[in-house]
Amino acid sequence: MAVADAQFPPPKVLTYPASAPPSLITQGAEGRLYKTTHLVPGRPCALKYRPPKPYRHPTLDARLTKARISSEAKVLERCWREGVPVPAVYAMDPAAGWMMMEWIEGIPVRVGINEWLGERPEDGAEISSSSQETDQTPLVDLMKRIGTAIGALHKTGVVHGDLTTSNMMLRPTRGGQVDGCAGDEDKARVVEGDVVLIDFGLATQSMADEDRAVDLYVLERAFASTHPRAEKLFAAVLQSYKETFKKAPSVLIKLEDVRMRGRKRSMLG
Amino acid sequence: MGIDITKKKRRIALGCEGSANKLGIGVILHEGDLTTPTSTVLSNVRHTFVSPPGTGFLPKDTAHHHRSFFVRTAKQALSDANITLAEIDCISYTRGPGMGAPLTSVAIAARTLALLWDKPLVGVNHCVGHIEMGRAITGADHPVVLYVSGGNTQVIAYAEQRYRIFGETLDIAVGNCLDRFARALAISNDPAPGYNIEQLAKHGGRVLLDLPYAVKGMDCSFSGILTRAEELAAQMKAGGGKGPDGEPFTGADLCFSLQETVFAMLVEITERAMAHVGSNQVLIVGGVGCNERLQEMMGLMAADRGGSVYATDERFCIDNGIMIAHAGLLAYETGFRTPIEESTCTQRFRTDEVLVKWRK
Numbered sequence: 001m002a003v004a005d006a007q008f009p010p011p012k013v014l015t016y017p018a019s020a021p022p023s024l025i026t027q028g029a030e031g032r033l034y035k036t037t038h039l040v041p042g043r044p045c046a047l048k049y050r051p052p053k054p055y056r057h058p059t060l061d062a063r064l065t066k067a068r069i070s071s072e073a074k075v076l077e078r079c080w081r082e083g084v085p086v087p088a089v090y091a092m093d094p095a096a097g098w099m100m101m102e103w104i105e106g107i108p109v110r111v112g113i114n115e116w117l118g119e120r121p122e123d124g125a126e127i128s129s130s131s132q133e134t135d136q137t138p139l140v141d142l143m144k145r146i147g148t149a150i151g152a153l154h155k156t157g158v159v160h161g162d163l164t165t166s167n168m169m170l171r172p173t174r175g176g177q178v179d180g181c182a183g184d185e186d187k188a189r190v191v192e193g194d195v196v197l198i199d200f201g202l203a204t205q206s207m208a209d210e211d212r213a214v215d216l217y218v219l220e221r222a223f224a225s226t227h228p229r230a231e232k233l234f235a236a237v238l239q240s241y242k243e244t245f246k247k248a249p250s251v252l253i254k255l256e257d258v259r260m261r262g263r264k265r266s267m268l269g
Numbered sequence: 270m271g272i273d274i275t276k277k278k279r280r281i282a283l284g285c286e287g288s289a290n291k292l293g294i295g296v297i298l299h300e301g302d303l304t305t306p307t308s309t310v311l312s313n314v315r316h317t318f319v320s321p322p323g324t325g326f327l328p329k330d331t332a333h334h335h336r337s338f339f340v341r342t343a344k345q346a347l348s349d350a351n352i353t354l355a356e357i358d359c360i361s362y363t364r365g366p367g368m369g370a371p372l373t374s375v376a377i378a379a380r381t382l383a384l385l386w387d388k389p390l391v392g393v394n395h396c397v398g399h400i401e402m403g404r405a406i407t408g409a410d411h412p413v414v415l416y417v418s419g420g421n422t423q424v425i426a427y428a429e430q431r432y433r434i435f436g437e438t439l440d441i442a443v444g445n446c447l448d449r450f451a452r453a454l455a456i457s458n459d460p461a462p463g464y465n466i467e468q469l470a471k472h473g474g475r476v477l478l479d480l481p482y483a484v485k486g487m488d489c490s491f492s493g494i495l496t497r498a499e500e501l502a503a504q505m506k507a508g509g510g511k512g513p514d515g516e517p518f519t520g521a522d523l524c525f526s527l528q529e530t531v532f533a534m535l536v537e538i539t540e541r542a543m544a545h546v547g548s549n550q551v552l553i554v555g556g557v558g559c560n561e562r563l564q565e566m567m568g569l570m571a572a573d574r575g576g577s578v579y580a581t582d583e584r585f586c587i588d589n590g591i592m593i594a595h596a597g598l599l600a601y602e603t604g605f606r607t608p609i610e611e612s613t614c615t616q617r618f619r620t621d622e623v624l625v626k627w628r629k
Contacts, residue, residue: 028544029537029540029541029543029544029545030541053533053537053570053573054569054570054573055533055536055565055566055567055569055570055573056529056533056536056566057477057529057533059477060477060482060529060530060533063479063482064482161485161486162486202485202486
């Protein structure tokens with residue numbers, strides 16, 4: 001990505017002298033994510049920048065960039081206030097297309113699950129919660145924490161729009177080690193930590209069962225394609241979602257519908 | 270029919286297309302072995318049903334048009350191609366998707382030719398026809414495809430013998446949005462409403478009027494934009510429409526704003542699909558793909574990603590018989606046939622239903 005990086009000038013906020021030089025973390029279709037610090041050297045932060053799109057009419061580009069940064073910040077703010085595990089917003093300039101957020105330590109949930117599965121090749125091709133119940137407990141626990149986080153999110157009237165295991169972080173628990181059986185401790189650590197939801201670029205405020213069900217369906221599909229061996233454990237996500245969120249039953253009924261028709265309909269315009 | 274098609278050096282197909290208001294008949298030639306065939310267009314004849322300004326084409330009238338013009342179009346295609354009937358290996362026709370009555374008319378005509386000349390029949394998915402023709406003409410090898418026409422809006426990429434749909438419209442097609450907007454301003458349908466909007470838009474652009482922008486992930490929606498554009502057109506006609514600068518806006522400004530908005534949406538969902546599949550080639554097919562402003566915007570996006578855009582002109586972008594001949598022949602070469610008793614057509618036929626046996 002070095003070439004692309006050189007092509008785009010960094011946002012102005014990153015050209016000010018800072019104690020931590022900003023580094024580009026990822027570049028998506030929409031924008032770029034940098035790691036830098038906010039106000040003091042000891043406070044790492046993530047900076048999301050949406051560069052102008054040369055193909056778009058300048059008026060439309062300015063309108064979209066501004067609306068998207070504000071709406072993402074608004075959604076994060078709402079979640080954070082309601083206690084949903086998301087990064088806190090530190091600063092933003094919607095017109096300039098950037099927003100600074102709390103830096104979430106840890107690894108993406110995707111990486112944690114894959115490391116857990118990768119370390120257990122002897123377990124065979126597929127993993128189910130029933131067969132190796134004791135063995136899979138840490139992974140099932142993670143599934144439950146994911147369900148709880150999504151339940152909390154939906155309770156606040158927000159749908160994420162792009163739930164995948166890449167858009168969830170596993171933040172190391174503060175205060176360190178809880179109980180843990182010796183020996184398995186290291187292995188279990190890869191799926192330990194608080195689940196924090198990130199990347200709200202496609203999030204919207206919605207209370208509709210349909211939107212919530214689609215949110216779950218997108219995650220279910222992403223989960224099946226990213227972690228086919230652990231597909232059966234997805235039920236644990238829905239179980240804890242149900243326990244966290246009072247309106248879950250009607251969402252889960254809707255989820256059946258969404259699954260039936262798929263996201264795609266047979267269409268003629 | 271004792272000839273082994275896989276050993277033949279020259280293979281020829283005649284294709285019949287009539288899923289919307291264009292009746293197209295074309296003849297294509299494939300030469301060389303099956304793994305690296307070269308394609309040559311022998312003829313590509315089209316006759317378009319044009320309805321009066323302010324109206325759209327109705328299925329009944331369109332089907333009548335296709336029936337009336339089929340014989341002379343077919344004769345023209347054969348004489349342009351300068352081949353004998355014996356040289357034709359198969360007859361391809363559009364199985365769908367499209368409008369029921371026009372599809373049926375052309376399917377019956379294709380079936381008649383197959384029986385009359387004793388040739389095998391191959392039913393073709395219209396969308397796959399567009400994609401394969403675009404690939405053959407531009408040489409794009411593994412592109413993300415934006416398929417935009419009056420009936421379809423899809424972002425497609427190939428994976429494991431299927432053209433997979435990554436994003437699509439949630440309601441009407443982008444071309445349908447443009448066509449219907451043209452009716453609101455009584456813009457001529459000759460040669461095509463989209464073409465006339467494009468020309469008119471070149472005179473607009475003093476202001477960009479605020480229209481809804483509806484992208485949801487890799488999908489998009491156009492019905493809300495159409496409603497708003499129609500409202501603005503009505504305001505303008507009543508003499509009360511003012512732009513963001515307080516000055517009255519014109520029909521050209523409306524055309525400009527509509528194009529800028531809907532094309533930005535299309536480019537955005539295409540870019541997202543490109544990032545998703547890790548491709549930097551993009552191929553635009555379908556009637557709306559002729560629009561030079563869309564091609565320009567797509568080019569700017571692709572250049573930004575270090576890639577390039579592939580597009581064709583109206584001969585291949587707009588519905589035509591040659592693409593049906595080409596895609597039909599590709600399928601025929603892998604052994605695919607449509608038995609006469611199964612030679613139906615259907616209004617709903619998704620791009621990803623077709624097994625693409627001719628690609629790895």
